[in-house]
Structure formats: C-alpha cells, structure tokens
C-alpha cells in the first residue's frame with residue numbers, strides 16, 4: 001500500500017467512525033478480542049474491523065463502508081452458529097450483538113425484536129405478559145440466525161416453527177438500503193427469509209406473533225440408564241406417534257449433567273433422557289406424561305410444574321460459550337427397529353463426558369404448513385438428530401470425539417433424509433446446503449438471491465449461490 005492510499009484509508013476510517021453511534025473495533029483495540037469470540041471456542045478468526053452497531057443506521061453505513069472498501073462481510077447476531085460464520089479473517093464483521101431490544105404489543109400479541117437479541121431476551125419480555133413464541137431451547141442462542149434458518153423449539157408442535165410466527169422483518173440490503181419484507185411487501189423475499197438463512201440481507205428487527213403460554217408449564221427430563229435405551233426408544237416411538245400438539249419432546253443421549261438438581265451419585269452417568277415441555281393445562285399434561293414417567297425404572301424424574309422461563313434456560317449451563325464443538329446432523333424418519341439399533345450402537349460411544357446427541361420430535365403444527373409456504377424444507381421429517389462432540393479447550397477429546405461424531409453420522413446414512421440448515425457444521429460443504437433445501441426450493445432461493453444479492457455479498461453463511 002502506498003503512503004497516499006494508506007492516508008486515504010485512515011481518513012476514510014475516521015470519517016466512517018464518526019458516522020457510527022456504536023463502536024468500531026480494530027486489532028489491538030480494547031474489546032477487540034472479546035468482540036471476535038463466538039460461542040464455539042474452536043473458532044479463532046481475526047477480522048480487520050468489527051462494527052458493533054447501535055441501530056439500523058449503523059448497519060446500513062457499515063454495509064456501505066465494507067462494500068466501498070471491498071471488505072468481505074460477516075454478520076453476527078447471537079454468535080451461536082457452530083460453523084462460526086458470524087466472524088471472518090481479515091474482513092468486516094457487522095455485529096448486531098448490542099441491538100437486543102424487544103417491544104411487546106400485548107393487545108395485538110406481537111413482539112418486535114432487534115436483530116442481535118437472544119432468545120432469553122425475548123422470553124423475558126414476552127412472559128411478562130404470559131405470552132411466548134417458538135424459540136430455541138437454549139436461552140443464549142441468537143434470534144436472528146435461528147429464525148432465518150427456520151426455528152425449532154419446545155412450542156413448535158403447537159405453534160409452528162419460529163418462521164411460521166414471523167410477520168415481518170426490517171432489513172438492510174446488500175446495497176445498504178432499508179427494506180421491509182412481509183406477506184404484503186416483497187413477498188417472494190419474505191418467503192426466502194423464512195428458512196433461507198442470512199443470504200438475503202441483514203435483519204435489523206423481526207416482528208413475531210405471540211401466544212398465551214404458561215407462565216407455568218409441566219416440563220423437564222426423565223432419565224433411564226443407557227442400558228435401557230433400546231426399550232425406551234421403542235416405547236417413545238409409540239408414545240409420540242399420537243402425542244397432542246401441546247407436548248414437545250427431545251431425546252438426549254449422553255451423560256447426566258452435574259447440575260444442582262441432580263443427585264451427586266448420578267453426575268456423568270451414561271443415560272438416555274426424554275425431555276418434555278407440555279405447553280397446555282398442567283393437569284392434562286400430567287395425564288399425558290404419566291405413561292412416559294411410569295415406563296420401566298427411571299433413574300431420575302425431573303418433570304415438574306415450573307416457569308416456562310426457567311425451562312427455557314435449563315440447558316444453558318450444559319453448552320457453555322468457549323467450549324469446543326463439532327457437530328453433524330440429519331433429519332430422520334420414524335424410528336424403525338433398525339434405526340434404533342444404529343442409535344444405540346453409537347450414541348454412548350463418545351469419549352468426552354460432555355458429548356451428546358439430541359433428537360427433536362417435530363410433526364404437529366410444523367407438518368401442517370404446506371411444504372412450499374416457506375423456504376424451510378424439512379416439514380415432513382418426524383425427527384432430526386444433532387450429534388454434538390463437545391470438550392473443553394483444555395481437554396484431549398478433539399480427535400476421538402470428532403471421529404465419534406463422523407462415525408455415528410455415517411452409520412445413519414441408510415436412514416437419512418435431509419438436514420436442518422442451522423445444524424450444519426463448518427465442514428459439511430455446499431452439497432449439504434442443497435440437501436437441506438432440496439433442488440426445487442434451492443433453485444427458487446437462488447433466483448431470489450440473484451435479485452437481492454447478485455454479487456453474493458452475504459456469502460459467509462450456509463450459502464445459496466445466486467442464479468447466474
């Protein structure tokens with residue numbers, strides 16, 4: 001770089017900094033190292049600039065600046081994506097993590113949520129009015145990335161995916177322009193935003209429909225020893241087949257976490273758990289859950305009446321920021337005996353006591369929305385499984401548990417059907433993005449991408465390439 005160019009850059013940077021209400025960070029600045037950290041501690045990238053936006057105006061000027069200076073753009077919401085797409089080497093991070101406000105209209109039963117909010121922020125405000133919408137099962141997950149990929153959670157069988165509750169978004173386009181998308185404004189773009197991920201622009205706020213939920217729900221896990229897992233899964237297959245929409249369940253394979261509600265002698269014990277949330281009348285819930293709670297000999301039954309808010313953060317301490325995570329995921333059909341055998345053969349073979357697999361039960365309201373109503377493509381899958389290798393940075397499980405994750409995933413090959421885009425990892429590759437959408441939906445998304453982001457400015461994501 002010549003002296004003149006360098007002077008220009010310094011002046012341009014200074015001018016840009018003056019346009020911002022938020023903070024601009026460069027290597028060496030106080031806060032830079034915290035600013036480049038994301039949830040997955042394996043990701044260690046050094047952007048040239050991090051623009052911690054205070055509002056939509058900062059987002060727009062950040063996009064203008066990055067494009068004028070030919071800097072690669074990464075977009076950060078909650079920073080939870082396992083592939084670490086919220087941060088890049090040498091480029092420009094448009095960071096919305098300071099934009100976490102949530103406004104509730106209790107009469108209209110809607111929430112407007114800024115693009116950097118976490119699910120804990122949303123639940124906190126909505127539950128003050130006895131309301132909620134489908135969100136993630138860990139409260140420190142970002143609203144933006146989760147919503148744009150589809151959004152699965154405890155309430156989905158009753159109230160649909162997060163995207164089924166999305167009414168509109170305000171966003172900044174690849175040209176740095178403001179735009180609102182809804183069923184009435186840019187409807188084709190709005191279709192794409194409901195599942196197509198961060199490919200189409202930077203969302204500065206989301207508007208969601210809310211529903212009466214709780215504030216108390218009947219919820220919690222029932223644990224059985226790992227040796228009983230095959231029987232538990234066969235029972236579970238029949239139990240969820242006719243389950244009411246109010247009942248959300250997730251099967252977790254791994255060890256029992258050492259959290260205060262668990263007796264010490266059970267800490268780290270290999271176990272299968274069926275976690276539950278009954279989003280309806282508590283007495284009815286007790287009746288619905290009785291057969292599950294009475295199946296076999298549970299090691300531990302933590303189902304109880306509790307605030308929905310507490311349930312939504314109950315898993316937070318089991319997936320802490322800064323640990324190392326390696327994921328593989330797939331959608332699954334109904335649990336045949338063959339599939340159960342594969343699950344049992346692999347689920348408990350990890351070496352790290354923190355590694356686990358989680359299998360969500362979908363169906364209900366998710367499957368009643370027509371497949372082409374939104375860009376989310378896995379509506380007919382009854383389950384999806386996420387195989388999570390997890391270890392602390394100071395532990396030596398990287399090789400063994402990456403291998404465990406891969407082998408488990410490979411063994412599921414004969415049963416696999418599709419994948420949830422938000423569970424894709426860094427090494428899954430573009431073919432799996434196509435797998436997530438299927439050819440028809442992918443082509444429609446690629447056409448919309450060509451209209452709204454023809455230069456693929458937003459490509460640090462599960463990328464949809466614009467139709468040439």
Ligand SMILES: Cc1cc2nc3c(=O)[nH]c(=O)nc-3n(C[C@H](O)[C@H](O)[C@H](O)COP(=O)(O)OP(=O)(O)OC[C@H]3O[C@@H](n4cnc5c(N)ncnc54)[C@H](O)[C@@H]3O)c2cc1C
Nearest residue numbers: 077078079080081085136137142144145146152198203461
């Ligand atoms: C512990 C854990 C639990 C999870 N549980 C669930 C769950 O219950 N249900 C579920 O559906 N998923 C779940 N996920 C997956 C989650 O949906 C994805 O990790 C998602 O990407 C997180 O969003 P984020 O905003 O935190 O991510 P970030 O890492 O900040 O962003 C990921 C990508 O989203 C895009 N993006 C982020 N913010 C914006 C924005 N404002 N505008 C436009 N694009 C943006 C960008 O492309 C970015 O690269 C979980 C993930 C983790 C780690």
